[in-house]
Amino acid sequence: MRLQYDWRLARIIDDENVILDEIYWTSSRGISSVAKRLLGMQKGRFTNEAKILFERFDDVKISPEGHLEDIDWPEYTQEDRDIFEMAVIKMAKLGVAESSGNMDRRLDMLVSSANEIRSAWTTSESRCIEWIGLFLTELNLENKRKEIIEAVVSNGSIIEVANFLETVSPLHLPTTEEWTSMQHHCKSVIDLVIRMDEHEEAIRIFSLDYIPSLSALLGPLGAAKLVVLAGSRERLARMPSGSLQVLGAHAAMAAHRNGAPPPKHGSILFSMPQISKSPRWVRGKIARYIAGKASIASRIDHFDGKSWGKNEVDEIFQEVTKIIEKFPKPPKRTR
Amino acid sequence: MRRKSLSLGWGIRREGRNFWTRNAVKGVSVRKEKRKRDGRNEWRHWNSTKSKISASLLRTKKDPRDLLPEVGQTCLYLGASVGGTVSHIHDCVCGSGNHHRGKIFAVDISPRMMRDLVQLCDKRPGIFPILADARNVSELSPFIQKKVDWLHQDLSIADQAKTFIKVSEAFLKRDGVALLSLKGASERNSEGDMKNRFQNAKTIIEDSRLKIIEIIDLKGLEQQHILFNCKFR
Numbered sequence: 001m002r003l004q005y006d007w008r009l010a011r012i013i014d015d016e017n018v019i020l021d022e023i024y025w026t027s028s029r030g031i032s033s034v035a036k037r038l039l040g041m042q043k044g045r046f047t048n049e050a051k052i053l054f055e056r057f058d059d060v061k062i063s064p065e066g067h068l069e070d071i072d073w074p075e076y077t078q079e080d081r082d083i084f085e086m087a088v089i090k091m092a093k094l095g096v097a098e099s100s101g102n103m104d105r106r107l108d109m110l111v112s113s114a115n116e117i118r119s120a121w122t123t124s125e126s127r128c129i130e131w132i133g134l135f136l137t138e139l140n141l142e143n144k145r146k147e148i149i150e151a152v153v154s155n156g157s158i159i160e161v162a163n164f165l166e167t168v169s170p171l172h173l174p175t176t177e178e179w180t181s182m183q184h185h186c187k188s189v190i191d192l193v194i195r196m197d198e199h200e201e202a203i204r205i206f207s208l209d210y211i212p213s214l215s216a217l218l219g220p221l222g223a224a225k226l227v228v229l230a231g232s233r234e235r236l237a238r239m240p241s242g243s244l245q246v247l248g249a250h251a252a253m254a255a256h257r258n259g260a261p262p263p264k265h266g267s268i269l270f271s272m273p274q275i276s277k278s279p280r281w282v283r284g285k286i287a288r289y290i291a292g293k294a295s296i297a298s299r300i301d302h303f304d305g306k307s308w309g310k311n312e313v314d315e316i317f318q319e320v321t322k323i324i325e326k327f328p329k330p331p332k333r334t335r
Numbered sequence: 336m337r338r339k340s341l342s343l344g345w346g347i348r349r350e351g352r353n354f355w356t357r358n359a360v361k362g363v364s365v366r367k368e369k370r371k372r373d374g375r376n377e378w379r380h381w382n383s384t385k386s387k388i389s390a391s392l393l394r395t396k397k398d399p400r401d402l403l404p405e406v407g408q409t410c411l412y413l414g415a416s417v418g419g420t421v422s423h424i425h426d427c428v429c430g431s432g433n434h435h436r437g438k439i440f441a442v443d444i445s446p447r448m449m450r451d452l453v454q455l456c457d458k459r460p461g462i463f464p465i466l467a468d469a470r471n472v473s474e475l476s477p478f479i480q481k482k483v484d485w486l487h488q489d490l491s492i493a494d495q496a497k498t499f500i501k502v503s504e505a506f507l508k509r510d511g512v513a514l515l516s517l518k519g520a521s522e523r524n525s526e527g528d529m530k531n532r533f534q535n536a537k538t539i540i541e542d543s544r545l546k547i548i549e550i551i552d553l554k555g556l557e558q559q560h561i562l563f564n565c566k567f568r
Binding site: 006007038042044068069076089091092096099 | 449453460463467473477479480481482
């Protein structure tokens with residue numbers, strides 16, 4: 001005996017293909033109710049009719065694809081066809097709308113946008129500095145780097161900028177249009193800084209709520225970047241800590257597949273002072289240790305564990321100090 | 336000089352190395368492809384470098400008609416993306432306003448792709464957009480009304496051949512056409528180089544109820560892709 005069903009009806013059929021019982025969905029049909037039904041079925045739930053038949057008979061085998069095999073399965077009426085078509089489109093639209101509730105996608109947008117702003121800032125900022133340096137030849141571009149751009153924005157001409165920064169006036173002056181372009185470009189760099197701060201603040205707030213333990217361990221920005229690199233919080237939580245350790249080291253991993261030595265850590269872990277400020281020979285050990293702990297933290301966050309606070313993280317960092325103390329000297333080179 | 340055109344079935348023809356489908360929505364291109372008028376009809380260019388089906392029509396050594404669904408048939412397209420290829424299949428299966436009563440179930444897992452696909456479906460009745468994981472047969476079965484005549488799988492996942500067999504066995508009619516666009520780069524690294532990966536897929540398909548009719552290499556049109564043309568026994 002087997003139970004076959006689609007959204008319109010459910011049927012119990014015995015081994016000789018005789019219909020023992022069937023129930024049709026008779027209540028009034030709307031697009032929403034059909035969509036709701038299909039959604040339930042997609043998630044593996046019974047329709048009401050299938051549920052009644054399943055409880056009515058003992059020893060029933062369920063075959064969700066059975067209606068496809070059955071040559072006697074009722075054809076769609078015109079009404080069925082129309083309502084089904086509309087319901088399927090409605091479901092697809094609903095699914096698309098649902099995706100804005102996906103925290104991973106939102107975090108991805110935020111972090112990717114912040115990354116793009118940062119790379120735009122780096123390019124534009126160095127261009128502005130070079131541009132101004134072309135005219136103000138005596139200016140020390142390294143020491144005064146932070147003041148130069150603001151000086152251009154707040155002054156009316158390149159000579160005023162030179163006076164403001166206490167340097168020699170330029171030999172050749174930019175044209176009015178050139179100066180305006182330069183000033184506007186500098187202004188956009190300052191705007192980028194403001195936008196970057198806003199983004200990072202948003203990421204911080206988001207991370208502290210979404211991945212509290214991982215944020216406590218790696219910092220909210222690093223934690224958010226790890227989640228984005230992994231694809232989602234769930235994927236990060238299910239990832240072996242060895243994979244987590246090398247997240248962000250794609251090129252090195254690709255080289256490793258062709259015979260190069262394995263990377264010690266990815267870019268996110270390296271940005272932690274515990275790793276980047278440690279001696280070269282213990283970085284791999286610390287990266288492995290912290291990756292293991294980060295892996296646990298991401299699992300706590302994803303599977304609703306008790307979040308880590310300062311105490312747990314301090315304990316981990318003490319352990320890191322012990323590792324550094326244990327290996328005070330670089331290992332001897334072996335042939 | 337005008338090129339001689341060869342009909343490959345209703346709503347599709349070949350002119351030299353180009354394929355054209357009869358546009359079901361006149362005056363609209365789906366992905367900025369060329370259109371041309373011919374009397375009352377409008378034809379839309381089916382770019383072989385952007386569609387694996389079109390590429391295989393060009394590369395096949397057998398009759399290209401065998402690769403295409405017939406008018407009014409039911410098709411299942413896994414990995415529909417934004418519906419570029421789906422729209423051409425719709426041109427030949429459903430026609431304008433779906434007067435041939437064909438059906439195309441277009442499945443994709445990504446809500447971003449589904450967003451554009453749904454807009455295409457609004458204009459082209461007969462396409463059913465399904466947001467689901469194609470690897471999971473039970474996610475698709477509530478939508479499929481009857482076994483389908485034609486199946487194309489274009490997924491960038493590992494175990495493409497296994498998924499292909501699973502889906503074919505669940506949804507494909509006897510003697511139905513099953514096409515698998517196998518992307519070598521998506522298979523696991525542990526399976527070895529491209530040649531090995533294609534060979535493994537071939538072995539898996541040969542052990543199933545699918546009969547391989549032709550293996551089409553899409554080199555030059557799609558990198559690291561081959562297309563299996565199979566029939567379901």
